[in-house]
Amino acid sequence: MAYFHPLPGRVLTLAAMLLALAPCGHAASPAPTADTLIYETREGDTLIALGERLLARPQDWRRVAELNRIEAPRRIPVGTRLRFPVSLLKHVPRDGTVLAAVGDASLQAPDGAPRSIRPGDALPPGSVVRTASNGYVTVKLADGSVLRIQADTEARLDTSRQYQQAGFFASVWEVVRGRVEALVTHMTGGEPRFQVRTPQAVLGVRGTEFRVDADATRGQTRGETLTGAVAVQGGRGETLVRAGFGTVTQAGMAPAAARPLPLAPDMAGLPALQERILVRFQLPSVPQAVAYRGQVAEDEQFQIVRGEVTSSTPQLRFADLPDGDYVLRARAIDAQGLESPDAIHRFRLKARPEAPIAATPAPGSKWRTASVPLAWAAHPKAWRYRVQVANAADFQSPLLDRDDLTETSLDVPLPPGDYHWRVATTAAGSDRGPWSDPQRFSVRPQPAALPPPQVTDDTLAFQMQGEPGQVFELQLGRDTDFQSLAATQRSGDARIVLPKPQEGGLLHVRYRAIDPDGFIGPWTAPQQLVLPACVRSGTGECLGASGRFAVSPP
Incomplete structure (x- = not known):
């Protein structure tokens, strides 16, 4: 049986074979070198008949005879291994097909002007695809191989041929700048030949998955092999890059x-639900990584890419x-610019309708009131609001859970303690959005009513009730607004002694407590203080008080 297969021991010559398929437009790329396939003869084969069946120009059988030193083209021994230059074989051009296109991207046919690219477009050989910073295009070739053209890239389908009689398919992509990802598949009944050329290198494969970055800024090409092996040529050298390895090629070298x-980032601990419009992922650091790349797509094949970022930190x-629903893929990038295999994480984004802005109580605030006013900003799409108050930040056992609120405030009676609260928006159709970030606040005991003071002829002694470490401030006022003060004093002692006003009459008294952390509590409700008038001697000395002392609410 006749068959074609690569020459034994010529794994590294695969790229050279592909170079013969089309001329290279970059002087820095390796010079084209013809390569061959092997045909093993069977009974009845003649070189003339093989030329009719296999060669684009049947008369080129003479060149095959000269190459193989065949003197009797009609009498070839069975089992003879004949070398056929690939450049002489019969072939037919095959168009590629655009599977997906998102963002800003254009297609320029060999004889046309650039236009917007669309899924289903045919890509004949010679077509150029250009993508902007938000553009991504996926192309499928006739043998099933796929090329994902990334953002900020210019790539040309230089050659796309099917060698039907020889049993293989060959294609050459020229990447002027930017990044591409190739998934090369074996064609039924033959072996595919796939090549990517850049200004600095030639990367040739047969059945593998790899990435190429033609970095115009650094003047280098980076190649990364994910499965299989890739033969990379540059200057006068060549190297084989196996799965899990990469290489960098400088111009002319x-x-x-x-x-x-x-190593790929470990994303096992990332959340499966995102509830904020700004989506954040905090990755664990990767050793030797100097940067990280992340992409978000709607599909696992990353044909519909919706976002891409590169960060110098793992966030x-x-x-x-x-x-x-989305898929995140992330990579670590080393100092040479080589990127790790993909790490994959699936997540759901439910950030709308957005949570209202929580206004009161503010985070960490303290209250010495019987009820706490909750308030939040109005949301333009709100149908109702839902509010929760709980002792713990996980809200497993909320003390308050109201989902029927149409206003943007609510007074909540609460005993002293530590609390958390949050609010969410519900839009029309019962579309409930995420919770706001929990806000922690505390309710402190209200100041106790001031008991009557201890009165002497010269002093008033007030005993306040409070907590350890508090500082107390007491005021005696001649009016209910305390604009005219008869006395004021601050003390770290709960007992405050003031000189007794000698004129007597109606005064007003109040106090407040200042916590050790600086929180200033509210003033107590003013109370009326009726002081007996002082009976004085001719020298002004107070001989005694007339009338009765009393403390009462205003």
Whole structure:
């Protein structure tokens, strides 16, 4: 049986074979070198008949005879291994097909002007795809191989051919700048040949998954192999990059020795639900990583990419994503720019309707009141609001849970203690949004009513009730607004002694407590203090008081 297969021991010549498929437009790329496939003859084969069946120009059988030193083209021994230059074989061009296109991207046919690219577009050989910073295009070739063209990239389908008689498919992509991801599959009944060329390197494969970054800023090409193996040529050198390794090629130089790719980030602990419009993922740090790349897509094949970020820290942030189900893939990047294998995390975004802005109580605030006023900003799409108050931040056992509120405030009676509260928006159709961030506040005991003072001829002694460490401030006023003060004093002692006003009459008294952390409590309700008038001697000495002393509410 006749068959074609690569020459034994020629794994590294695969890229050279592909170079013969199309001319290279970059002087820095390796010079084209013809390669061959092997045909093993069977009974009845002649070189002339093989030329009719296999060669694009049947008369080129003479070149095959010269290459193989065949002197009798009609009498070839069975089992002879003939070398056929790939450049002479019959082939037909095959268009690629656009599977997906998102963002700003254009397609320029070989004989046309650039236009917006659309799913289903045909890509004949010679077509150029350009993507903007938000553009992503996925192309499927006739053999089932897939090329994902990333943002800020220009790529040209240089060659796309099917060698039907020889049993394989060959394609060449020229990446002028930017990044591509290739998934090369084996075609039924033959072997695919797939190549990516950049200004610095040539990467050739047969059945593998790999990434290429033609970095115009650094003037280098980075190649990363995820499965299989990739032959990389640059300058006059060549290296084989196996799965889990990558290489960097500078212009005019041989590829650097293959080095292990960074470890992928561990995303096992990331949340499956995101509830904020600004989506944040805090990744664990990866050793030797200097940066991180993250992409969010609607599909696991990352054809519909909705966001991409590169960060110098392990935190990835994405904005303006609609609510829905997504897939995150993240990579660590080392100092050479090589990227790790993908780490995958699926998550759901439910951030709308947004939570109202919680106004009162403020975080960490303290209250010495019988009830605490809760207040929040109005949401334009609110149908109702839901409010919870709990002792613990997990809200497993809320003390208050109201989902029927139409106003933006609520007074809640609460005994002394520590509390947490949160609020959520419910839009029309019972579409409930996420909770606001919990706000912690505390309720302190209200100041006790002031008992009557101990009165002597010269002093008033007030005994206040409070907590250890508090400082007390007491005021005696001649009016209910305490604009005219008869006396005021601050003390760390709960007992405050004031000189007794000698003129007597109606005064007003109040006090407040200041906590050790500086929180100033409210004034107590003013109380009336009726002092007996002082009977004085001719020298002004108080001989005694007339009338009766009393303390009462105003």
